[in-house]
Amino acid sequence: MTNNAAYSRLNPHMAGVRRVDYAALQDRIDAGYLMLGWADPFFPDPCLPEHVIAAAKATLDEGGAHYSLPIGSPQLRRTIAGKLARVNGMSIDPDRELIVTPGSDTGLWQAMQVVISPGDEVLNPVPSYPSNVRNVELMGGVNVPVPLDAERDFALDLDALRQRITPSSKLIVLTQPNNPTGTVHDRATLEALAKIVIDHDLLVVVDQAFEDVIYDGREFVTFATLPGMRERTITVFSLSKGMAMSGFRIGYTVAAPEIMAIMHGTAVNILGAANTAAQAAAVAALQAPSFVDGYRRTFAARRKLATEIFANVPGVRFSAPQAGLMLWLDTSSLGNSRDVADHIAQKARIIVHPGENFGGIGSGYIRIMLSALRDDIAFADALRRTADCLGSFDPQN
Template sequence: MEYEKLIAPAAAAMRPSGIRKFFDLAAEMPECISLGVGEPDFKTPWAIREAGIDSLEHGRTRYTSNAGLKELRVEICRYLKRRFELDYDPLHEVLVTVGGSEAIDMCVRALVSPGDEVIIPEPCFVCYEPITTLSGGVPVHLPCRLEDEFRLNAEALRQAITPRTKLLILPFPNNPTGAVLEREDLEAIAEVLRGTNVIVLSDEIYSELTYGANRHISIASLPGMKERTVVVNGFSKSYAMTGWRLGYACGPAPIIQIMTKIHQSAIMSAPTTSQYAAIVALKECDKEIEQMRDEYNMRRRLVVKGFNDLGLTCFEPKGAFYAFPCIQSTGMTSQEFCTRLLEQKHVALVPGDAFGDSGEGYCRVSYAYSVEHLKEALKRIGEFLQEIGAPCAEQ
């Protein structure tokens, strides 16, 4: 069989994840310290686990409705109203999905036709481009710069929009930079979009993980934006439920209806046990969110200071649980730096160019790890910089 002729060209052209590449290499080194994967190191709160166990003990193991348990959809709407001032109809404007990633996939598939342009601010998570190209869409990469604190510039967005633009992906709080959009940023973006036919896919999976006085604001809460926005969120990051694989999308009923139809054929329904557990998460676990956020905030300050002290300038992230230090002073590319660091010091970071060309010259560091883990990694990175003769800050 000539498989290379049988495989769909769009699928064959997909780039493998730059995140998983270094994770897989690190897995072969027992002594390796990996700061590569964006997964909370906390256990899922006990009340959530107990609810999942209870659902199994009571035999609640059948399919749910395609859109998800009605009780869960109601709680999602209550949560979004309580935390972010968003109003949705649980019967027609909410779809429960297999993680936030499926929600992104369903949204793109529902909206993007061959030739449609999808604006993707970068650096950004690795899934947006391949999902776009698999639907025949054309990714339009819009760099976010350090001088703008990696925020999306409204004027740059205006210039990127063409008659073929169908979708803007808004990935904030951002993976990998930790950048957030303030209200004035969102208002400027909303002003650019009003009067166009561009839909926003707002990936808000890190919405609970922001630091400082200002909480996350969803662009869907601004006047005139709810009807042109699909909000994607989930339980993986804020509730430490990565393995439960549960997310959701909220948006205009006509779009959610089509997304649900695709989900019905591709997936059927999200995991039943996870859905029952998520109901308890939304009802009872606000306190656990706050505790985890406080711990991440402490680690954030530790990591940012650590890299700056080593002479690797590090932008202060305002959200998520990633730092994005600049490694240009070493004279190496992102790939070279991370490969040599892994080989020589057994510390795994993710090269910045895994998140788009504008990530070159940086690397992503997840601080969803213990303080001991982070301190040892910083120590080894310092030794590595000395060994390669990189310019370092005075200690």
């Protein structure tokens, strides 16, 4: 960065932010590199059913070039409330306990900003979605990593969490299911966590972006439905993953009325209004969601294929994900995650996500998405090419 004195006036919490070379990434995409790193289902191929696309088009034809309410259209909020009752076991007031956001990233930012003041300690089970760590730092909070238990499929280590609680602790940020590990925290663990939350007067932000894809009939628990957690939990949801609507940028957040009042009051300042046509598409998707069943079958088949392929790669360890669209590979015996990812990009023209971005022990892992490409044969070929690169990786060259 230049030595211009004006830069000394920047927010000091931004000092550690590194430039991301998005131009170079776009060059690789334009050159035909395959993206197995993005959590963008079926990228770059068409995937959405016609009724979702038609709803967006019809809204544009009928005046959808205008703002909706900053908190989301009444129709979408009512539709989401129906989904929450049906899927999550939550009965909410769509006018007082819900806000529509331009994607779950902005929802996570707003949820944390409502809680975090400079100096507050935030307990962050890691590895975790990078923004859940970075947001804390940018807000002047103190990030307190809590290592997940790698020996138990990255289960939440409640003893490790208790040991890190101090009088300055205010918030826990939980990904459920976990991104990047695909772990689903079970009911007994979450009930024990709820007791800790009450005993220490904490709040919880839950990133629930991958809730739509759960494997092997495993029970999925929405943390806010546990006794005493409704008033202490802000839950952030997404339509980008399970519904493959990443480009529409629609998410939503649920919280108790006292918390949501602040979120409504800051909607214009932090969020703006979500895209009007995208909201109409979200209504259509949520009202007729059966297409998601096909996506689930695709992801389950790819999970099975990926575990078979990578089980034969020397030096690579993993557990089959319990949920989500990703495979979290332990490549620590091969080398640093960025070196491994660079090798795959150079040799196979495939981009995976270096684990170091996810915090904790991530520097020894890479994340591979099971959702890229619409064609299953092309996807299988990409997996095999990635596995071949891992099998031939030599950290000395």
